[in-house]
Amino acid sequence: DTGVSQDPRHKITKRGQNVTFRCDPISEHNRLYWYRQTLGQGPEFLTYFQNEAQLEKSRLLSDRFSAERPKGSFSTLEIQRTEQGDSAMYLCASSFDPAKNIQYFGAGTRLSVL
Amino acid sequence: QKEVEQNSGPLSVPEGAIASLNCTYSDRGSQSFFWYRQYSGKSPELIMFIYSNGDKEDGRFTAQLNKASQYVSLLIRDSQPSDSATYLCAVNHQGGKLIFGQGTELSVKP
Numbered sequence: 001d002t003g004v005s006q007d008p009r010h011k012i013t014k015r016g017q018n019v020t021f022r023c024d025p026i027s028e029h030n031r032l033y034w035y036r037q038t039l040g041q042g043p044e045f046l047t048y049f050q051n052e053a054q055l056e057k058s059r060l061l062s063d064r065f066s067a068e069r070p071k072g073s074f075s076t077l078e079i080q081r082t083e084q085g086d087s088a089m090y091l092c093a094s095s096f097d098p099a100k101n102i103q104y105f106g107a108g109t110r111l112s113v114l
Numbered sequence: 115q116k117e118v119e120q121n122s123g124p125l126s127v128p129e130g131a132i133a134s135l136n137c138t139y140s141d142r143g144s145q146s147f148f149w150y151r152q153y154s155g156k157s158p159e160l161i162m163f164i165y166s167n168g169d170k171e172d173g174r175f176t177a178q179l180n181k182a183s184q185y186v187s188l189l190i191r192d193s194q195p196s197d198s199a200t201y202l203c204a205v206n207h208q209g210g211k212l213i214f215g216q217g218t219e220l221s222v223k224p
Contacts, residue, residue: 035212040122042118042202042204042214042215042217043158043212044214045211091158100146102163104160105150105160106157108157
C-alpha cells in the first residue's frame with residue numbers, strides 16, 4: 001500500500017491522558033498536513049510541514065498539541081492532557097507539488113476522550 | 115462569513131439524474147480548488163481539482179470554476195446510489211493549507 005498511512009485507526013482514552021498519533025506520507029511527498037474533523041463539519045487545518053520544517057500552525061493548535069516531523073518522513077501529533085472536546089477524527093494528508101498542492105488523505109485516527 | 119460555503123443538504127436526486135453541488139469562497143487570491151468525496155466514517159477521497167476558469171471533465175464528473183463570481187461547482191452525471199456521500203469543497207490560497215466547506219450530503223435514490 002503506497003497511500004498515506006495513519007496509526008492507530010482508533011484511540012479511546014480517558015480525559016487528562018496524553019495520546020500520540022503517527023502519519024506516514026506517500027513516499028517522496030515532501031509536504032505533510034494535519035487536519036481535525038468533527039461530525040458534520042469539514043476538516044479543519046491544524047499544521048503542516050515541508051520536509052522537517054513546520055511551516056504553519058493554526059490557532060486551533062493550542063499549547064497542548066505538538067507535531068513533529070523529525071527526519072522529513074513520518075510525522076507525529078501529540079495531544080497532552082486530553083479533553084472531551086478533543087474527540088474528533090484526526091486526518092493526515094500529503095502532497096508533492098506545492099504549486100498544485102493536490103493533497104491525499106490517510107484513513108484517519110478517530111479519537112474518543114471519555 | 116465563512117471562507118468556504120456549501121449548502122449542507124441533504125441533496126436528493128433520483129438515480130440517473132444530474133446532481134449539482136455548489137460552493138462559494140471568500141478569498142479572491144485563492145488559486146486551486148478541489149472536490150473530495152467522503153463516505154460516512156471514512157476519510158476524504160479526492161475526485162476533482164481545477165485551477166482555471168471554465169469546465170473540467172473527468173468521466174461522469176465535471177468541475178466548473180468562475181473566479182470572478184468566486185464560485186466552484188461539481189456536476190455528477192448519471193448519478194448512481196454509490197455516489198451517495200458527503201462532497202467537500204476545498205480551496206487553497208498560497209500552496210499550503212486547504213480550507214474546507216462543511217460539505218454537502220448527497221443522496222441518490224434508486
